[in-house]
Amino acid sequence: MAGRSSSTSTSTSTSLSSVSYSSSSKRGRWSHLSTHAARFYFLLIFLQIPLFRVPCRSGLCTTPLQVTSCQLISSEIFPLPVVKALLYPGAVLDGLISNQTVPSWDNILNIYNLTGVKEASAVTDLQRLEVLAGSYFSVAGGLIGIIRPGRMSMFGTLLVIWGLVKEGILKKPVNTDPTSANQVFVYPTMLIALICAFLSVKYDVKKVMRSTPSRPVAKPLQSSVKSKLK
Numbered sequence: 001m002a003g004r005s006s007s008t009s010t011s012t013s014t015s016l017s018s019v020s021y022s023s024s025s026k027r028g029r030w031s032h033l034s035t036h037a038a039r040f041y042f043l044l045i046f047l048q049i050p051l052f053r054v055p056c057r058s059g060l061c062t063t064p065l066q067v068t069s070c071q072l073i074s075s076e077i078f079p080l081p082v083v084k085a086l087l088y089p090g091a092v093l094d095g096l097i098s099n100q101t102v103p104s105w106d107n108i109l110n111i112y113n114l115t116g117v118k119e120a121s122a123v124t125d126l127q128r129l130e131v132l133a134g135s136y137f138s139v140a141g142g143l144i145g146i147i148r149p150g151r152m153s154m155f156g157t158l159l160v161i162w163g164l165v166k167e168g169i170l171k172k173p174v175n176t177d178p179t180s181a182n183q184v185f186v187y188p189t190m191l192i193a194l195i196c197a198f199l200s201v202k203y204d205v206k207k208v209m210r211s212t213p214s215r216p217v218a219k220p221l222q223s224s225v226k227s228k229l230k
Contacts, residue, residue: 033199034149034199034200034201034202035149035200037149037195037196037197037198037199037200038142038145038146038149038153038196038200039145039146040196041141041142041145041153041193041196041197041200042142042143042145042146044142044189044192044193044196045063045064045065045138045139045142045193046065046086046089046090046142047089047090047093048062048063048065048066048087048089048090048091048093048094049063049189050062050063050187050189051063051064051160051186051187051189051190051193052131052160052164052184052185052186052187052190053183053184053185053186053187054067054128054131054164054167054183054184054185055124055183055184056070056124056125057070057071057074057117057120057121057122057124057125058070058112058113058114058117058120059113060183062187063090064134064135064136064138064139064156064160065086065087065090065135065139066087066112067125067131067132067135068086068135068136068139069083069086069087069112069114070114070117070125071125071132071136073109073114073117073118074117074118074120074122080109083114084105084108084109086139087108087112088105088108091103091108091111091112128163128167129163130159130160130162130163130166131159131160131163131164132163133156133159134155134156134157134158134159134160134161134162134163135156135160136156137152137153137155137156137159138153138156138157138160138193139156140152140156141153141154141155141156141197145200149200149201149202150200150201150202151201153196153197153200154197154198154200154201156197157190157193157194157197158194158197160190161186161190161194164184164186167184168184168186
């Protein structure tokens, strides 16, 4: 009997250890998946892969980084070298693909038509606040996601999609210029960005279960029960 009980306990501990190992391996795989998705989202944003096409202060913007750069330059929140540093990797990739040349540092603002952004009207951006706010969150989420993946990139991508859908399908805001309405377009790469934004979010089921402890059931006092019986 003692031998049977010891073998049973050994098999039980072995099964429990295997279950815990499989759960930990699954969590490890999921964490690696979110890390890889956040890195891929970072490359999509900062290599300036075209995701959409929408009118902005510089003319036509095709990436969240271009929309954000227009606002950063016009509002003078960050100095120009910082904005150039954000735009330079995408400009290098575009230059190598299009004409196999590396653009110069001083010519970055001319490439993206950002030299006259301060004098341009802000009406085009104010009519598309969802795209503007979503671009801010997408750029910030791409940067922060390299250090710690979170929900900011997902929130920014959903905001951008909602702004484009609202203008393309619901026709809001109403554009008096018909050519401006025809310039709004969504590329298939937006779906890839959305998938990467969703996969970059970490979900810890154990942490959620620990944060919601079971509530104890209140038992009536004996004195109150006796008083009711009397």
